[in-house]
Amino acid sequence: MNIIVTGGAGFIGSNFVFHMLKAHPDYRIICLDKLTYAGNLSTLEPVMDNPNFRFVKADICDKEAVDKLFEEEKPDIVVNFAAESHVDRSIENPQVFLETNILGTSVLMDASRKYGVKRYHQVSTDEVYGDLPLDRPDLFFTEQTPIHTSSPYSSSKAGADLLVLAYYRTYGLPVTISRCSNNYGPYHFPEKLIPLMIIRALHDESLPVYGDGLNVRDWLYVEDHCKAIDLIIHEGKVGEVYNVGGHNEMANIDIVKLILKELGKSEDLITYVTDRKGHDRRYAIDPTKIHNELGWLPETKFADGIVKTIKWYLDNEAWWQPIISGEYQNYYEKMYGDK
Numbered sequence: 001m002n003i004i005v006t007g008g009a010g011f012i013g014s015n016f017v018f019h020m021l022k023a024h025p026d027y028r029i030i031c032l033d034k035l036t037y038a039g040n041l042s043t044l045e046p047v048m049d050n051p052n053f054r055f056v057k058a059d060i061c062d063k064e065a066v067d068k069l070f071e072e073e074k075p076d077i078v079v080n081f082a083a084e085s086h087v088d089r090s091i092e093n094p095q096v097f098l099e100t101n102i103l104g105t106s107v108l109m110d111a112s113r114k115y116g117v118k119r120y121h122q123v124s125t126d127e128v129y130g131d132l133p134l135d136r137p138d139l140f141f142t143e144q145t146p147i148h149t150s151s152p153y154s155s156s157k158a159g160a161d162l163l164v165l166a167y168y169r170t171y172g173l174p175v176t177i178s179r180c181s182n183n184y185g186p187y188h189f190p191e192k193l194i195p196l197m198i199i200r201a202l203h204d205e206s207l208p209v210y211g212d213g214l215n216v217r218d219w220l221y222v223e224d225h226c227k228a229i230d231l232i233i234h235e236g237k238v239g240e241v242y243n244v245g246g247h248n249e250m251a252n253i254d255i256v257k258l259i260l261k262e263l264g265k266s267e268d269l270i271t272y273v274t275d276r277k278g279h280d281r282r283y284a285i286d287p288t289k290i291h292n293e294l295g296w297l298p299e300t301k302f303a304d305g306i307v308k309t310i311k312w313y314l315d316n317e318a319w320w321q322p323i324i325s326g327e328y329q330n331y332y333e334k335m336y337g338d339k
């Protein structure tokens, strides 16, 4: 089985590459990644010499490069993780989100049609459903919840999802889509809430909490997400959407306090800053469908996963130190300088 994994040098994609090489030692995994600011080749170092792994630096929007790779590898399955993924960046500059997340998806699907792939899987997000109110804890996102996006990021992901479903209906491309809640774990880029707070707390720097800090996210350990995608590409029904989430709702402020407690740091580091524009209030996934149809259940409890994750960042400074120096510092100043 030949599988092209796009965006495999990023957070979830790299965890998926590791999972697949371990779970299916007879599969060949080809990672296609542009290595944007969020892609890190050093993450993939442990598998670079694996004869069942190949890395190719290319842009999913580059039709020629994508076609060439499909011609060479004749993939059975394509799993598309490649995306611009940070909501705050999409608010600053939507354009590249539309290019990679929508146009890139169409280039990959055109190649998938041309070379007859058996499954095209789109890695999507719960953000396509918009948000839920805090005072209705009985409400959850199901696969029937209407698309209702808030940010340029989520709109670009929703645009891609609609295109994927259109390729299924119009051309019969055998597609599946997974819409997952917030992931956390190793190799999470330090612009996102959990790694940002861990690393800043370690340096006794202020922790910028948006708005009142009461926004709720539904956290899933990254390995559980990878296992869900593995199941969907093998056993999921073509043309279907699967929500993935673990009923692990947490308010941002509670996560920040938990990190401070684990690291033995003072809550005085918490600084409330101007809210994110259009900030979604609450995400909460109903994972009944993937549980009933495919038997998937999350295995890592948040209490254990967050401790494991904090330990990973403590043990792997060599991974994140080069990231937070240089270009990323300029980014931080730009995003938080006047908040």
Ligand code: NAD
Pocket (backbone or CB within 6 Å): 006, 007, 008, 009, 010, 011, 012, 013, 032, 033, 034, 035, 036, 037, 038, 039, 040, 058, 059, 060, 061, 080, 081, 082, 083, 084, 085, 086, 100, 104, 123, 124, 125, 126, 157, 179, 180, 181, 182, 183, 184, 189
């Ligand atoms: P990430 O930003 O950590 O990684 C994205 C990867 O895609 C990087 O390696 C980057 O170099 C690559 N990439 C970007 N543009 C590219 C292009 N034009 N061509 C080729 N490669 C390109 O993202 P992530 O958090 O790992 O998210 C992966 C996928 O999962 C995304 O599609 C995202 O929308 C989705 N998702 C993420 C979460 C989450 O909590 N992080 C939750 C649900 C869904």
Ligand code: TDX
Pocket (backbone or CB within 6 Å): 085, 086, 087, 088, 124, 125, 126, 127, 181, 182, 183, 191, 192, 193, 194, 196, 208, 209, 210, 211, 215, 216, 217, 252, 276
């Ligand atoms: O400095 C911060 N302070 C803060 O309060 C940052 C970076 C975030 N936040 C808040 C905003 C959100 O309510 O924390 C919450 C989580 O923020 P992010 O880590 O930026 O994630 P989110 O916006 O929820 O989106 C993530 O989950 C869904 C991923 O980045 C998306 O790619 C995925 O689709």
